[in-house]
Amino acid sequence: MSSSSLTVQGLAKRYGDFVALAPTDLVVADGEFLTLLGPSGSGKTTLLSLLAGLVPPDEGIVRIGAQDVTYAPPYERDIGVVFQNYALFPHMTIAENIAFPLKMRKIPEAEAKKRAREALEMVHLPHIAGRYPRELSGGQQQRVALARCMVYKPSIILMDEPLGALDKKLREHMQLEIKHLHRELGTTVVYVTHDQEEAMTMSDRICLMNSGRIEQLGTPADLYFRPRTLFVADFLGESNLLPAALGPRLGDEAEIRLGSAGIPGRALANGQDLPPGSSVRVMVRPQNLSIARPSGDETAVMGRVSDVMVTGSLTKVYMQPLDAALPPLVAAFATRNEAEAIRIDDVLALSWDSRDAVVIPDRAPAAVAGIAAKAA
């Protein structure tokens, strides 16, 4: 788990003037399940294609194990790729499809047959060996693609939105199955998806991408509770982002003053190295808000309830703070008895533990500069 299976240094790709991938560093540990997550067009497929050798980079280095494979063609890298549309060869039977990579590796036919059969058993489809891809359902094709990729035990498996074409139920089932196979085989997996839930459930680490660069790399909990940019906070689940002025540091926390009234409080400094006085955002997840019983460790905001929505086990409460400089807050509580329920127009204070709030730099200065330049 400690040795690195894949190392990327300064890897970049441009199409004309368009930067599909800005110089990027990435290390994937042996046996790790790493997910590239990001909106469509953020460069996930580009990065994956560079790793697979399907597209040559403009600069940078790719190493698999200790070997520099930056300009090696795909067939000389020890990788497997599962494509979004599965890319099963329509003119070959399932057995032939799965035996194809073995044939390419000059493995004797009898041995290849045996291993193809085992691979099919692994994905619970031993009975379809003689069929053609178009005779299978989407889920079956997906599994065959997995089997074809695993049969030759590549040291890294790359998957580009492999479940994108399946319906929700099947997708969830296949997520489990892929996870299970990953655990069983111990292969390194680099997995691409634009579905944040899928990324959260499956990954050891998530690499969140935005406009051709890595926005943040960390465990799902890192990204969810300690996002380092507004983009990350926004992309993963619901969040409250409150404008604040940064005060002095106190250990790993920092003092903050919220909104125009400067409501005092504290939040995790989140490793951000910002000078006091900077304007920042403070992020709190809805489920970390509670109805205020102010004490020393808590920060509270007063406001009027504008909406209450019961979504099954959770009730979402939307509150318009009395300080108009603050945006509406959303809090999520376990749905309670009617009697205790919160009603529209109730005035209440929402509070949170300072350990559940993190400081995030406000909109990148570059963007502000850009707007100023436009105005000038």
Next chain:
Amino acid sequence: MSDQIMTMSHAAPRRAAPPAWRKPVLMGAPIVLLLTVFLVFPVGQLLALSVYNGQGFTLAPYQQLFSSSLYVTVLWITLKISLATTLVSVAGAYPIAYLISVAKGPAKSRLIFWVLLSFWTSFLVRAFAWVIILGRNGVINGTLMSLGITDRPIDLLYGFGSVLVGMVHAMLPLAVMTMLAVMENIDRTLPRAASTLGARPGTAFWTVYFPLSLPGVAAAAIMVFVSAIGFFIVPALLGGRRETMITQLIIDQIQQTLNWGLAGAISVLLLTVVLAVFVLYDRVFGFATLTGETAGATHNRDTAMRRLGGRVLGLLGAASDALIGLFPRRRPRGTGETPSTALRTVVWAMLVLISLPAFLMIPLSFGKAGLAWPPTGFSLQWYEQLFQSPLWMQALTRSLVVAFGTGLLSMAIGVPAAFLMVRSRMRAKGAMLAFILSPVIVPRMIIAVGMFYLFAQMGLVGTILGLVIGHTVVAVPYVVMTMTAVLRNYDTRLDLAAQSLGARPLAALRHVTFPILGAGMLSSFLFAFATSFDELTISLFSSGGLSATLPKQFWDEVTLQVSPVIAAVSTGLLVFVAVLIYAADRLRRRSLAS
């Protein structure tokens, strides 16, 4: 809401819904009628003439056919030339079609433009260009002698070689376009997937891409073979006595001896061969591949043939990889999918080669020396002669009128048929498709002669109407094929959406379907237009002696008295076609952009 109630109460005394069969029948009837009356009937009549001589049953024409070795020999020559043409055309077309299918953006448009330019440049112009190139005073001999390599002209014309060159030149663009339809549908990720699975480029090509492109190769082969076997322009202009093809014998029987019985018997012979080839094709690949349907409709399971094929392709792959391995590997650049320089060079060389002959007519048309190479001086005299000749001018007008009429009639008949083929779930679809394609399958010469006989009975010989009908018969399959391809990519839910928004079927057709399909319809129309504009076989007979079309006039000139005016006409045709293709492409792009 109240609106709905109103309409419902109004609808109470509603007419009974039309029966479900009515719409398909209405859409299919015109094409069935056209082909029955003007293809099946006349061809049948011609074939019948071979066993019925006005008094009763006879086998005399067949006795004549087999009494001398002449006809069998000619059939053998015809098959030989057609087969050679097919092999060379398909092999030459493959890299071109491949490059087009992987090219993107402007590079792709450029490649397609040059293929289309050759495709639509009149067969006559192209064949005649070879006469100029290969002739005793032609380009090659002129160049060789001026370089002092030979002192006497070499005989390049009137042999198997010159016929093959002319035939391949005539058929190569057709092969490219037919193959391309299949290659465009091959999933580009498949060869990439193969390479991630460990296949080297040669192996990935031969074991994955090539098998998937085979239906395209087969479709191209059969299209070329069938066109070649019914072709007469090239052997007549470029061949000697020993390259006589069977179609020329049919012409002789009609134009010289008016021996309908023998013409019918030869037609039976020719048709039998063609049908045998087609039946074989349908068995192996299925007709559906002819309209660009994706590969893999008919897979034979694990047969010995299939395993053998797999072995051979595997070996080919290994051999190509060994060959590629001989060259030093360059660092990959670009998008990673740029085709190799070698391939691009070869393809562009071929495109130059197939475009060049027609372009040679341009300098000749402005020269003073006539048709001898090299051209000397500058004059517009041939153009003046052309514009002052009532024969040429009438032929031009007539051709334009006929081509326009053919375009309209083919669309009126072909578009509903294409809708029917794509949208309805007929059980007899395969048979219907074969029927619609029959004007392509039956050698053009047989259609032309049969039609001539029928038109003579109906008094249609020499009339515009007769020509329009005749050309529509041969143009309509192309309209159906292009429209089928277009419609298959059209999302029918858009119609349903329009109807759910309150558009009646016709309004949906007008406001949604047609605007989206406009480009496809335009190209279908142009296809029919150009087919008619270049049609010679039917016009050869049915235009009568006096009311020639442009190709007929061209033909009469090149076979009777070769004059440099022909170079001027060729140049005009070339420019006309280039402008047409360019305009169509611009229109297509604009409609895609909007």
